Amino acid sequence: xxxxxxxxxxYKTYHTGKISFEALKNVNLNIEHGEYxxxxxxxxxxKSTLMQIIGCLSTPTSGSYQLDGKEISQLKPNxxxxxxxxxxxxxxxxxxxxxxxxxxxxxxxxxxxQGVNPSKREQKAKDILEQLGLSTHLDHHPxxxxxxxxxxxxxxxxxxxxxxxxxxxxxxxxxxxKSGNEVINLFEKFSSKGKTVILVTHDQSIAKxxxxxxxxxxxxxxx
Numbered sequence: 001x002x003x004x005x006x007x008x009x010x011y012k013t014y015h016t017g018k019i020s021f022e023a024l025k026n027v028n029l030n031i032e033h034g035e036y037x038x039x040x041x042x043x044x045x046x047k048s049t050l051m052q053i054i055g056c057l058s059t060p061t062s063g064s065y066q067l068d069g070k071e072i073s074q075l076k077p078n079x080x081x082x083x084x085x086x087x088x089x090x091x092x093x094x095x096x097x098x099x100x101x102x103x104x105x106x107x108x109x110x111x112x113x114q115g116v117n118p119s120k121r122e123q124k125a126k127d128i129l130e131q132l133g134l135s136t137h138l139d140h141h142p143x144x145x146x147x148x149x150x151x152x153x154x155x156x157x158x159x160x161x162x163x164x165x166x167x168x169x170x171x172x173x174x175x176x177x178k179s180g181n182e183v184i185n186l187f188e189k190f191s192s193k194g195k196t197v198i199l200v201t202h203d204q205s206i207a208k209x210x211x212x213x214x215x216x217x218x219x220x221x222x223x
Contacts, residue, residue, distance in 0.1 A: 003066075004164060004196055005031035005054060010063035012049050012219075023049040024060070025219040031198070033164075036191035038199040038207035041216035048169070050216060051200045055167045056084045068164060085113050089158030089166045093173035095150045097142040097157075103129055104138050107157045114161060121160075128156045132186070148179025155186060166190060169200045184209055 012024040023046050031037060041047040052058040053065060056072060059080070065072040067087060075083065097106050104125045111121035129138060132152045142150050151171060158166055168187065172180030184206060191197045191211070199210060207213045215222045 003030050004033045004035075004068055005029070006064070006066040007053075008064040010050075010053065010060045010065065012046075012053065012058070013061045023219050024053070027063070027216075027219075027221055029214065029221065031196065034191075034194045034196055035212060036188070036197045036210050037212040037214060038201055038210040039214045039216060040201060040204065040207040042202055045216045046219040047200050047202075047216050049219075051167060051169055051198075054165075054198065055088050055090060056080045085110065085161065087164045089161060089163035091151070091154050091158045091166065091168040091171045093170035095142070095147075095154045095174070097150060097153060099142050102139050102141055103134060103145075103153050103156075106142065106153055107160050110157060110161050124160055125156070128160050129153070132156050146179065147175050148182055151175060151179070151183050152186070155183070159190070164196060166195055166197045167200070168198070170202070171199065172201075172203070172206060180206075 007027055007029040010024055010027040011022065014021045014023055027050065039047050039050060049058070053060055056067070059075065060073050063073060067083065072083065104122055107125035107129055108121040111124060116124070126138060129135065132155065134149065134152060134156070137145065137149065142153065145153070166187070172183055175183065187197050187199065188209065199206060201207055
């Protein structure tokens with residue numbers, strides 16, 4: 001398989017006044033197409049910084065990041081945004097849904113930035129919501145749903161652009177155990193269909209359900 005993600009000698013340093021903090025230290029990581037992995041680490045370990053770099057939300061201070069053969073590490077913010085829209089689907093702990101939009105409009109939002117016409121993006125959004133068991137809630141707003149249902153809407157929004165990578169940051173953090181298990185089952189289903197899925201978590205029980213665990217501590221990979 002071709003490597004989808006290649007991180008080589010990645011460092012990320014934050015500066016606050018005269019104080020510097022090294023969030024990532026010499027990170028080297030390869031992820032293949034279709035892998036189902038977790039990035040496991042406690043709070044402050046650097047896993048969120050690593051997620052931001054993999055997800056093209058940030059660039060490293062030094063080192064090389066290639067995504068599907070393209071060098072990402074030196075791109076400008078507008079170029080990063082374009083890559084994100086084409087390649088990455090995000091799922092966050094806090095759902096990040098727009099409360100004044102119904103489910104279809106929430107899920108269709110990324111397609112607006114891709115220039116998809118209104119009727120086509122509405123149909124795509126409805127199709128993915130129906131696949132995730134929300135066909136009877138299309139006109140509902142997020143605050144009318146349970147936490148588990150809201151996370152499924154967030155997953156639908158991540159999938160609607162057919163991204164190369166699904167990147168989920170603590171996706172079960174705001175859910176009860178039953179809803180959390182249902183969400184992880186969905187990620188396992190997507191993985192079985194060949195999607196590249198990366199879960200960022202501090203929960204070992206969730207990490208153990210992925211095919212490979214990447215452990216991070218104090219800004220460096222430990223395994």
